[in-house]
Structure formats: C-alpha cells, structure tokens
Amino acid sequence: xxxxxxxxxxxxxxxxxxxxxxxxxxxxxxxxxxxxxxxxxxxxxxxxxxxxxxxxxxxxxxxxxxxxxxxxxxxxxxxxxxxxxxxxxxxxxxxxxxxxxxxxxxxxxxxxxxxxxxxxxxxxxxxxxxxxxxxxxxxxxxxxxxxxxxxxxxxxxxxxxxxxxxxxxxxxxxxxxxxxxxxxxxxxxxxxxxxxxxxxxxxxxxxxxxxxxxxxxxxxxxxxxxxxxxxxxxxxxxxxxxxxxxxxxxxxxxxxxxxxxxxxxxxxxxxxxxxxxxxxxxxxxxxxxxxxxxxxxxxxxxxxxxxxxxxxxxxxxxxxxxxxxxxxxxxxxxxxxxxxxxxxxxxxxxxxxxxxxxxxxxxxxxxxxxxxxxxxxxxxxxxxxxxxxxxxxxxxxxxxxxxxxxxxxxxxxxxxxxxxxxxxxxxxxxxxxxxxxxxxxxxxxxxxxxxxxxxx
Amino acid sequence: xxxxxxxxxxxxxxxxxxxxxxxxxxxxxxxxxxxxxxxxxxxxxxxxxxxxxxxxxxxxxxxxxxxxxxxxxxxxxxxxxxxxxxxxxxxxxxxxxxxxxxxxxxxxxxxxxxxxxxxxxxxxxxxxxxxxxxxxxxxxxxxxxxxxxxxxxxxxxxxxxxxxxxxxxxxxxxxxxxxxxxxxxxxxxxxxxxxxxxxxxxxxxxxxxxxxxxxxxxxxxxxxxxxxxxxxxxxxxxxxxxxxxxxxxxxxxxxxxxxxxxxxxxxxxxxxxxxxxxxxxxxxxxxxxxxxxxxxxxxxxxxxxxxxxxxxxxxxxxxxxxxxxxxxxxxxxxxxxxxxxxxxxxxxxxxxxxxxxxxxxxxxxxxxxxxxxxxxxxxxxxxxxxxxxxxxxxxxxxxxxxxxxxxxxxxxxxxxxxxxxxxxxxxxxxxxxxxxxxxxxxxxxxxxxxxxxxxx
Numbered sequence: 001x002x003x004x005x006x007x008x009x010x011x012x013x014x015x016x017x018x019x020x021x022x023x024x025x026x027x028x029x030x031x032x033x034x035x036x037x038x039x040x041x042x043x044x045x046x047x048x049x050x051x052x053x054x055x056x057x058x059x060x061x062x063x064x065x066x067x068x069x070x071x072x073x074x075x076x077x078x079x080x081x082x083x084x085x086x087x088x089x090x091x092x093x094x095x096x097x098x099x100x101x102x103x104x105x106x107x108x109x110x111x112x113x114x115x116x117x118x119x120x121x122x123x124x125x126x127x128x129x130x131x132x133x134x135x136x137x138x139x140x141x142x143x144x145x146x147x148x149x150x151x152x153x154x155x156x157x158x159x160x161x162x163x164x165x166x167x168x169x170x171x172x173x174x175x176x177x178x179x180x181x182x183x184x185x186x187x188x189x190x191x192x193x194x195x196x197x198x199x200x201x202x203x204x205x206x207x208x209x210x211x212x213x214x215x216x217x218x219x220x221x222x223x224x225x226x227x228x229x230x231x232x233x234x235x236x237x238x239x240x241x242x243x244x245x246x247x248x249x250x251x252x253x254x255x256x257x258x259x260x261x262x263x264x265x266x267x268x269x270x271x272x273x274x275x276x277x278x279x280x281x282x283x284x285x286x287x288x289x290x291x292x293x294x295x296x297x298x299x300x301x302x303x304x305x306x307x308x309x310x311x312x313x314x315x316x317x318x319x320x321x322x323x324x325x326x327x328x329x330x331x332x333x334x335x336x337x338x339x340x341x342x343x344x345x346x347x348x349x350x351x352x353x354x355x356x357x358x359x360x361x362x363x364x365x366x367x368x369x370x371x372x373x374x375x376x377x378x379x380x381x382x383x384x385x386x387x388x389x390x391x392x393x394x395x396x397x398x399x400x401x402x403x404x405x406x407x408x409x410x411x412x413x414x415x416x417x418x419x420x421x422x423x424x425x426x427x428x429x430x431x432x433x434x435x436x437x438x439x440x441x442x443x444x445x446x447x448x449x450x451x452x453x454x455x456x
Numbered sequence: 457x458x459x460x461x462x463x464x465x466x467x468x469x470x471x472x473x474x475x476x477x478x479x480x481x482x483x484x485x486x487x488x489x490x491x492x493x494x495x496x497x498x499x500x501x502x503x504x505x506x507x508x509x510x511x512x513x514x515x516x517x518x519x520x521x522x523x524x525x526x527x528x529x530x531x532x533x534x535x536x537x538x539x540x541x542x543x544x545x546x547x548x549x550x551x552x553x554x555x556x557x558x559x560x561x562x563x564x565x566x567x568x569x570x571x572x573x574x575x576x577x578x579x580x581x582x583x584x585x586x587x588x589x590x591x592x593x594x595x596x597x598x599x600x601x602x603x604x605x606x607x608x609x610x611x612x613x614x615x616x617x618x619x620x621x622x623x624x625x626x627x628x629x630x631x632x633x634x635x636x637x638x639x640x641x642x643x644x645x646x647x648x649x650x651x652x653x654x655x656x657x658x659x660x661x662x663x664x665x666x667x668x669x670x671x672x673x674x675x676x677x678x679x680x681x682x683x684x685x686x687x688x689x690x691x692x693x694x695x696x697x698x699x700x701x702x703x704x705x706x707x708x709x710x711x712x713x714x715x716x717x718x719x720x721x722x723x724x725x726x727x728x729x730x731x732x733x734x735x736x737x738x739x740x741x742x743x744x745x746x747x748x749x750x751x752x753x754x755x756x757x758x759x760x761x762x763x764x765x766x767x768x769x770x771x772x773x774x775x776x777x778x779x780x781x782x783x784x785x786x787x788x789x790x791x792x793x794x795x796x797x798x799x800x801x802x803x804x805x806x807x808x809x810x811x812x813x814x815x816x817x818x819x820x821x822x823x824x825x826x827x828x829x830x831x832x833x834x835x836x837x838x839x840x841x842x843x844x845x846x847x848x849x850x851x852x853x854x855x856x857x858x859x860x861x862x863x864x865x866x867x868x869x870x871x872x873x874x875x876x877x878x879x880x881x882x883x884x885x886x887x888x889x890x891x892x893x894x895x896x897x898x899x900x901x902x903x904x905x906x907x908x909x910x911x912x
Contacts (some may be wrong), residue, residue, distance in 0.1 A: 052634040053627065055511050055518075055645055060520055060624035060734045062511075128736065129585040129598065142585065144736065151740040168516035171509065178508040181650035183639060189511055194637035195724075268651075278516045280584065280600065284607040 004033040006337055007156035009281075011039035011121050012046015012064075013323050014162035014315035015200050019117040019328035021386075024084065025334070026115075033337065036154070037121040038143060040064060044112070044121060046164055048105040061126055061145035064167045066209075066275075069192030070220065070439050074212050078417040078426065079394050080323040083387040085111040086421045091445070096429035098413035100439035108323070127281040130159065132308060139310070158337045159304045161279065162314040162326075165292065168278035171271050172204075176251035180269065185412060187213060187272045193220035196268060202256055204248060205272030207419055213270060215409055218242050219434055226266070226403040228258065236409045244335055277316065286311055292318045294373055295360040300349040301330050301383070302356075302376060304336065309343055312336075319400050320373045324389065328377055331384035341383065349412045370398040390420040460489040462793055463597055463612035465737075467495035467577050468502015468520075469564060469779050470618035470771035473786035475573040477842075480540065480791070482571075489793065492610070493577040494599060496520060500568070500577060501869060502620055504561040505659035510645040515602035516748055518581055520623045522731075523663075524837055525648030526676065526895050527557045530668050531682075532857055534873040534882065535850050536779040539843040541567040542877045547901070552885035554869035556895035564779070583737040586615065595766070609720060614793045617735065618770040618782075621748065627727050632707030636725060643669060643728045649676035652724060660684045660704060661728030669726060671865055674698050682722070684714065692865045733772065748774045748831055751816040756805040757839070758832060759785050759810075760792070765799055768792075776829045776854050779843065787840035797839065814848055824853040846876040866890050 008015045009374075015037055022032045040061055043049050050067045057063050073080075076097040081087055087095060090110040095103070112118070122143075128151060129142040138155045145152070169186035177184060187209040193216045201222045203210045206229035214225045218241050222446060225242045227234065233244040246259045257263045277296070279287045286308065290296035296316050298306050305311040312333045315326045334343035356376070363372055374395040381388055397417050404412035413433040416426035429436065429444070462478075463469045471493055478488045496517055497507050504685045506523045513519050529536075532553040537543055543551060546566040551559070563719045568574070578599075584607060585598040596609045601608070625642035633640060639651075643665040649672045659666045662685035670681045674697050681698045683690065689700040693880060702715045733752075735743050742761065746752035752772050753764050763766040768789045771782045791797035811834070818829055830851040837844055853873050860868035869889040872882035885892065885900070 010885075043838075052640070054640075055642060056625055056627075058629075060626075060732045061736075142739070149740060149743070149745060169512055170516075171514070173514075181648075181653075183651045184508070184510075187510060188478060191640075193640045194635075197637075276516045280517075283598070284600075287605070289605060385748070 004157040004337065005138075005155065006035045006158045007139065007154070007162065008035065008037040008120075008160040008162055009127050010046060010162040010164060011037050011041075011044040011123075012162065012164055012315075013048070014164070014326040014330070015039070015046070015160070016044060016117070017106065017323070017326040018111050018160050018162060018333065019120055019332040020084075020112060020115075021327070021334040023115040023117055024331075025338070030338075033157075035120045036156075038125045038127055039121050039123050040126045042123050044118070044123075045105055046109060047166060048101060048108055050101060050105075051313075052191060054128050054185075054339045059124065061146065062167070063188075064164065064191075066188045067101060068190050069194075069212070069217060070216055070437070071212070071441065072413055072433065073098045073100075073104060074413075075206060075320070075413075076397055076417040076426075077104070078419050079321065079397050079401070081388040081389075081419060081421050082111060082323055083328060083421050084327070085114075088419070088422045088424050094424050094427045095445070097415060097417045097426040097427075098433065100441075100444060102439065102441040104446050106441055125448040130206065130282050130286065130288065132283075132311075137310070152403075158310050158312060160314060160333065161282070161288075161316075162311045163279070165277045165316055165404070166275045168276040169271070170274045170276050172271050172273055174248050174251055176253075177269075179253060180266075181254050182266060182268045184269045187270055188211070190270055190274070192295070193217040193222065196222040198223050199267035200224045200226075200265065202226050202228065202248075202264075202269045202270050204269065205274070206232065206244070207272065207274065208236050209274075210234070210272035211409070214242055219410075219435070223267075226264065231236045236406050239410060253404075258282075283383075288316055289315055290316070291361070293317050294363075294369060295353075295356050295376070297353065297357060300343065300353055301329075301332060301380065303333050304343060304349070306346060306353065309336070309349075317373070320370055321377055321394070324394075325373070325377055325380075328380035328384070329388050331386035334382055335384050348406060366402055367399055370395050370402070374398075393420045402413065460613040460793065461594075461611065462489045462491045462614045463595065463610070464491065464493040464576075464616040464618055465583050466502060466618040466620060467493050467497075467500040468618065468620055468771075468784040469504070470620070470786065471495070471502070471616070472500060472564065472568050472573070473571075473779070473782040474616050474618060474770060475576055476540075476568060476571075477783070477786040477790040479571040479573055480672070480787075481794070486794075491576045491611075494581045494583055494600070495577050495579050496582045496797065498579050499577075500574070501561055501564060503622060504557060504564055506557060506561075510641075510647065515580065516601075517602065518623070519644075520620065522622050522644045522646075523557060524669070524672075525650075526672055526893070527668070528869055528895065529556075529560060530580060530869075531778075532853055532871075532873040532882075533560070534875050535853050535857070536777065537680045537845075537875060537877050538567060538779055538783060539845040539877050540783070541570075542875065542880075544875070544878045544880050550880050550883045553871060553873045553882040554885070554889065556900060557898040558895065559900050562897055586609060586738050586742065588739075588742065588767075593766070593877065614766050614768060616768045616770060616789060617744075617772075619735070620822075621733045621772055622731045624732040625727070626730045626732050626851070628729055629703050629706055630660075631876065632709075633725075635709060636707045636712075636722075636912050638724045640725045641727070643726055644728055644731070648680065649673040652870060653677040654679050655723035656682075656721065657681045658682050658684065658704075658720075658722040658725045659728050660725065661730070662686070662688065662690050662700070663728065663730065665730075666690070666728035666836070667865070670698055675866075676893070679723075682720065692862050695866060707797050707893065721732055744769055744772055749816070750774050750819075750825060751809075751832070753809065753813060756809055757785075757788060757836065759789055760799060760805070762802060762805050762809065765792070765805075773829070773832075776826055777833055779848070780850075781829070781833055781836075784836035784840070784842050787842035788836055791840050805822070822858055823855055826851050826858075830854075849876045860909060 124146040139159045169188040254265045580602040625644040710721045
C-alpha cells in the first residue's frame with residue numbers, strides 16, 4: 001500500500017521512463033502511488049517531439065525542443081534499445097541501425113502506448129515554482145495551466161525532475177558579432193539545413209551539434225561549412241567542403257577572424273556552444289548546478305539529490321547511453337519511491353558520489369568515457385529489476401561507432417549493429433545515408449532492403 | 457514618514473518613470489519608501505537596451521527586447537517628450553523629430569542619470585514567483601539572482617509591474633509552415649534588415665512591426681517585401697517593391713498561398729503578429745489578462761489592479777503616447793503609494809473602468825483612438841503634480857503624423873514638429889531618412905543642419 005503522491009516534471013524519454021517503470025509494477029498487480037506528470041508541450045516525447053517553432057511556443061514559454069528536420073540517430077539504435085521493449089517488438093521486422101527522428105519517436109511512443117500512461121500527463125502545463133515544506137516533508141508545486149491561463153498548487157511526496165538539459169542555450173559573445181550582417185542563431189533554434197543552401201556557414205563548437213549540423217548542411221547543399229573549435233578539433237577526415245578552424249577571435253562585418261590568423265567571410269553563424277542545466281522553477285537550494293558531464297555532483301547514483309533525496313533527477317548526465325540509461329535510473333528511483341529500496345545515509349551517499357567523481361576525474365579519452373558510463377549503467381542495473389542487458393557488448397558497439405565516425409563521417413550511418421536485447425542484426429537502409437534526403441517514417445519503413453532502383 | 461517597501465519589476469521606460477516619480481519627491485525633501493527595482497537584463501532601458509541576442513539571454517531567460525538595428529522613432533519625438541525633462545535640456549540643441557534608437561535611449565538615460573536612481577536597481581535579477589499574504593497584506597516575491605544562480609525572498613507592500621508587453625511573441629500556425637525551407641521568425645527576433653538583402657520577404661501582419669520592418673528591409677535592399685493582412689491592409693501608397701496581400705491560407709514548400717487565390721515564392725517569413733501580455737511570475741488571480749488594446753480591463757485608471765490595488769501595472773496599454781504616458785501613470789501610482797492619493801471603493805473603481813470601456817467600444821477609427829488616449833492622459837494629469845503639457849496639441853500632432861504616413865510612408869520621418877514642452881521647432885535631419893543608413897548617435901548629432909555635401 002502506498003498513498004504517496006509523485007510529481008514528474010516532463011514527459012520526454014526520462015519522464016516517460018518513470019511512468020513506464022511504475023506501469024511495469026502495476027502490470028504485476030502491485031499498487032502504485034498517485035502519479036501526475038506535467039508537460040509544457042502539447043504532446044509527449046520531449047526533444048523528440050519536433051516543433052517548427054523557435055524562441056517561445058504558442059503560450060509564450062521558451063521552446064523546449066532543439067530538434068531539427070533531417071535528424072538521424074547519431075549513434076547505433078542498438079546502444080539505446082529499451083531492454084523491456086525491443087525494436088523487433090515495435091517494428092516487427094529488422095530495421096537499420098541509424099533511424100531518423102520520426103522512426104525513433106514512433107518507437108518511444110510504442111512502449112508507453114501499451115498502457116494508459118497518457119492519462120497521468122497534464123499537457124500544456126508548466127511548473128512555475130517549487131518549495132519544500134520541512135514540516136510536512138512534501139513539495140508544494142505551483143502549476144500553470146497554459147491553455148486556461150490559470151495557476152494552482154499541488155503537493156507531492158516525491159518530485160521527479162525530468163525536464164532535460166538540452167533546451168537552454170549557452171551562447172557566448174564574440175567581439176563584433178552585433179554587427180555581423182547575416183543570421184546568427186544557436187543550434188537550439190536550428191530547424192533544418194534548407195535555409196543554408198548555397199550559403200557559407202560557420203558553426204562554432206566541436207561537439208555533437210556542430211558535427212551533425214555541419215554534416216547535414218553539407219549534405220543538403222551548403223556552399224561550405226566551417227567548424228570552429230575552442231580546445232580540440234573534432235579531427236575526423238572531413239570531405240572537401242567542410243573544414244575545422246580554431247576559435248573565433250572576433251567579427252568584423254561579415255568577416256570572421258580566427259585565432260590562427262586566418263579570416264573568412266560567412267553568410268550565417270550557428271552557435272553549437274552547448275546548453276545550460278536550467279531549473280528556473282526550483283529554489284537554489286534544490287537546484288542541480290552542474291556543467292554538462294558524465295557525473296554531475298550532488299546526485300547520488302546520478303539520481304537522488306543528496307540534500308533531499310525526495311527530489312529525483314533523471315537524465316541529467318552527458319550521454320552515450322540514453323533511453324536505456326533513463327530507464328535504469330527510473331526503475332531505481334521507482335523502487336526508492338515505493339519504499340522497496342532504501343538509501344544509505346547522506347554521508348554514505350556523499351562517499352559514493354566522491355568515489356564516482358574520482359573515477360570521472362581519471363578519464364582520459366572518449367574510450368574511457370564509454371567505459372565510465374557503462375560502469376555507471378551496470379551499477380544501476382544491480383539496484384533494480386530493470387531487465388538486464390549486456391552492457392559490455394554495448395560498450396564495444398560505442399567504441400566501434402567512435403571508430404566508424406573517425407573513418408568516415410559521411411558513411412558511418414550506413415553501418416549495422418546487432419541488438420543485445422534480441423540478437424537481431426540490423427539491416428542496411430535501402431538508401432545510403434548521404435543520398436537519403438527524405439527522413440519520413442513512411443519512406444523509411446517502405447522497403448525492407450537496399451534497392452538500387454528505388455524511386456522516391 | 458513612510459516605512460513601506462515598494463518593488464518595481466523592470467527598469468525600462470515604465471519602471472524608470474516610477475523611480476523618477478519618487479526621485480522627484482525626494483528632490484523636494486520628502487521622505488520616500490524603500491524601493492527595489494528588479495531588472496532581468498544587465499542594463500536599464502527595457503526595449504531600448506538593444507541586444508544582439510535572440511531566444512534566451514546569457515543566463516537562459518527569454519530575451520526581453522524586440523529592438524532591432526536601424527530602428528528610428530516611428531512617431532514624432534514631440535509626442536513622447538517627458539514634460540519634466542525636455543529634449544532641449546538633454547541635447548542642448550534642437551534635433552529632428554524622428555531620432556534613431558541610440559538617440560532616444562540616450563535621452564531616456566539622461567533624466568534618470570540626474571539622480572542616483574541606478575542604486576535602486578538590481579540587475580540580472582528576475583522575479584520567479586509572487587504571492588500575496590492576506591494576513592500581512594504584503595507581497596512575497598521570490599527573486600532569482602541570475603549571475604549567482606541563487607534565489608531569495610523579499611516582501612513588499614506595493615508591487616509595480618512594469619515588465620512590458622512587447623516581449624512574448626504571439627505566433628500563429630499556418631498549414632505547411634513546418635516545411636517552408638527558408639527562415640521563419642517572429643518580429644521579436646528580428647535584429648535588422650541586413651540578412652534579408654536581395655531576398656523576397658513575407659511579413660505577416662499589418663501593425664507597426666510589419667509596417668516598420670517592411671519599410672526598413674525595402675530601404676536596406678530586400679528584393680521585395682510583401683505584407684499579409686488579416687482584416688484590413690495598412691493601405692498607404694506603397695512604393696514599387698512593397699505590396700500588401702490578404703491573409704496567408706497555407707504554405708506549400710517555398711510557395712505561400714493567399715486568401716485571394718494568389719501565390720508566390722518567398723525566401724523568408726517574419727511574423728509581425730503581435731505580442732502576449734504575459735506575467736508568468738504572477739498567480740492567475742493577480743494576472744492582468746488582456747489583449748493589446750487602449751484600455752485593458754480590470755485596472756483602475758489603467759494602473760491599479762482592481763482586485764488588489766497594491767498591485768500596480770504601468771504601460772500595459774496599446775500606445776500612441778509612450779514615455780509621457782508612463783510618467784503620468786507613475787506619478788499617480790506614486791501618490792497612491794505615498795498615501796497622498798486615496799482611491800475610491802472597489803465598486804466605484806469598477807464603474808470608472810466601465811465608463812472608459814464604454815468609450816473604448818465606441819471608437820471607430822485611428823483618429824478616435826488618438827482622442828481616446830489623449831482623454832486618458834488628461835484624466836491622469838489631473839490626479840498628480842506631473843508637469844502639465846498641452847495634450848490637445850499632442851493629439852493634433854498624432855493626427856498629422858497619421859496623415860504624413862498615409863501620404864508617404866518613406867518620407868514621413870523627414871517632417872518636423874514643435875515641442876509642447878519647450879516650444880522648440882525640430883530641425884530637419886542632415887540626411888533624408890531613406891538615404892540615411894547609419895543610425896549611430898555620433899553621426900546623428902554630428903551636424904546641426906541638413907548638409908547636402910555630407911560624407912559619412
């Protein structure tokens with residue numbers, strides 16, 4: 001018996017994982033707490049719920065999504081597969097290893113649609129303010145119903161913050177950028193390559209956004225793509241038309257100067273300069289304050305806010321693992337909320353965090369990072385009954401993927417991998433990624449195999 | 457003696473007017489309440505504090521400003537002149553009637569810099585949540601110090617909401633807009649015409665933003681400018697290169713279809729579709745809920761929230777009058793907070809609001825609107841010691857201005873008007889507006905008169 005109330009902020013992959021975790025218990029006939037999930041958008045899926053809007057949404061709230069058209073998974077789907085809901089179960093046939101956004105969105109929805117979990121979600125509802133009442137040990141949450149423009153308050157015993165951390169741009173200033181005549185945007189506002197056709201595009205940054213937006217714009221007809229890095233270049237073999245330069249020193253009209261003395265004119269600038277962990281609805285004593293890394297400080301097992309573990313954070317890590325990591329976290333969080341998992345003392349938790357932070361500090365390269373997050377996932381899997389999966393094999397796939405990208409950034413998405421959940425080998429997509437300009441689910445699923453004579 | 461605390465939200469023209477109103481008393485040796493003004497941006501000036509940023513600012517808060525490069529006043533400066541701080545006092549010489557943004561920003565700052573009012577302002581500070589305590593009759597305000605990422609709470613007897621209403625875009629959806637290949641933005645994110653050079657630009661809207669952005673883009677080299685109206689066209693004589701079409705029905709790739717059956721391809725779309733009155737920090741029972749109009753309901757004298765007049769709104773009207781209207785409001789609000797102006801009962805206030813709403817409903821055209829807001833200003837001027845100015849003469853100027861625009865939308869800014877504060881005649885700007893591509897204060901103030909041989 002459990003008459004607690006659980007509030008979940010966000011119905012993206014992390015929030016939905018939390019709902020699914022409770023549903024899995026319910027399926028076994030176990031009574032679960034009262035759950036309310038608040039979602040700012042009008043549909044679930046978080047980042048995967050593409051919107052054409054930028055800036056603010058229909059009701060004037062900052063747009064959550066950084067999703068763009070023509071986004072294809074940038075890692076093998078076999079590395080993110082739910083271990084309780086396989087790609088085979090969803091699609092009924094093998095598909096390729098790097099599906100486009102609509103296909104992954106479909107997959108995410110498939111699992112959650114199996115239950116009535118949608119009924120837990122209040123859409124178009126944003127959290128305005130949270131406070132913790134020390135006397136009742138409950139959270140008071142001020143909600144804002146965006147459609148009706150009415151605010152109201154509810155209380156929860158547990159609060160799950162699953163609001164993501166790729167929504168609030170980090171946008172540095174460069175001298176002279178005010179007078180750059182072309183368009184300047186953050187990757188958060190990038191909605192697809194079309195508008196940069198035949199343009200000379202500068203991307204500032206050297207992480208996934210820069211790499212992926214750069215390659216997409218090259219593929220879709222930008223005249224040239226230049227990536228500017230602060231510390232280290234991405235360093236793969238770029239095709240003619242894409243290049244890397246060191247950091248921008250300043251702008252002078254349309255001309256951009258780089259720290260190696262080079263300068264060049266550009267038509268547009270996209271800042272791929274990352275995101276802030278931002279929780280405007282939380283008082284500072286409950287806020288997770290961290291840069292984007294694989295082990296944010298002050299959350300035990302990467303989940304429980306150490307000062308108050310009734311406050312739970314999901315998916316706040318930088319990510320190799322994604323959907324399956326959110327699941328592993330959500331199952332552990334669920335067991336704590338159900339009272340079936342006890343947490344050690346605050347001091348013990350602190351020691352555990354420090355232990356992980358020390359390992360985190362010792363990492364030297366991307367391979368180490370993969371091993372680090374794999375070890376973290378294994379640690380989580382031991383704590384709950386989330387279906388075990390072969391993490392070591394996934395780690396090997398991540399390392400091969402890193403290698404594939406280094407070998408050829410334009411063709412790595414044509415590779416295939418083998419599921420650790422079902423053992424199924426992915427099939428090749430019917431069209432090579434560089435020739436595939438249509439990312440619709442319909443076209444993606446239309447053909448089973450590569451067909452040379454395909455007409456779109 | 458007055459030991460009350462006053463909180464002011466926003467240090468734009470309205471918030472600064474409130475500070476100035478109190479300073480005017482202090483100058484007379486009268487003790488004033490403790491004042492704290494909260495400003496989200498790192499400088500004062502509100503909309504007039506231009507930022508190159510769009511979307512969110514440095515600390516991840518929605519960008520306040522909708523200001524763009526090359527914005528020149530779109531009404532005569534003589535219609536907005538502070539009656540306690542003339543343009544003559546500030547510039548020491550006559551200037552033209554339509555100055556560019558940096559010149560107006562300079563003017564706004566000039567008055568407030570005369571005192572130490574800057575010390576009242578906490579910059580980089582945003583209001584997260586407000587509640588009213590019925591027992592203490594005070595507002596509890598949760599503040600967020602954006603730089604330190606720390607929240608804290610303070611209490612106030614009066615809360616002045618001067619956060620503006622041209623910051624949160626209203627952005628309708630049109631069928632097919634998701635697949636329009638060019639850039640789609642709201643006027644809120646427009647930062648200047650440069651990026652639209654040689655482009656075919658569609659502006660959706662028929663109010664000031666559409667008119668002004670359209671004319672600016674035409675002036676700065678757009679290939680063509682098309683304005684789309686919902687109900688009525690702006691209807692002035694457009695030069696070749698600008699035209700008006702009725703409402704967009706849908707998008708089909710780069711092609712836009714209009715309700716008269718026409719269709720055309722465009723490179724970019726700017727939605728000049730207005731703004732929402734948005735107060736996310738206020739509980740719904742304290743929120744002003746209104747469309748943009750000349751007399752929002754539920755605020756007595758356009759200022760005092762009728763359900764709780766300790767909550768004060770400044771500048772929430774649609775505007776012919778601007779700076780001088782904010783002043784007139786702020787002086788009245790000040791006298792109420794000082795206890796020297798008593799408000800009638802809630803029922804009496806309601807009657808007064810209804811009286812104005814009836815007049816508002818009876819308006820038929822723009823001339824009526826000018827008269828309506830002029831009458832409103834006169835009503836305010838009777839309530840405080842804000843220096844009287846000849847409102848009737850200003851009303852005449854507004855009507856001439858409407859006529860000037862109708863006669864020639866490209867040259868109306870070359871006209872000059874006479875100050876009702878000092879009697880000074882404006883001088884012609886040294887360069888005709890259509891030929892003036894430099895909006896800097898330096899160039900604007902460099903020459904006293906029109907000089908044909910000017911070299912930039």
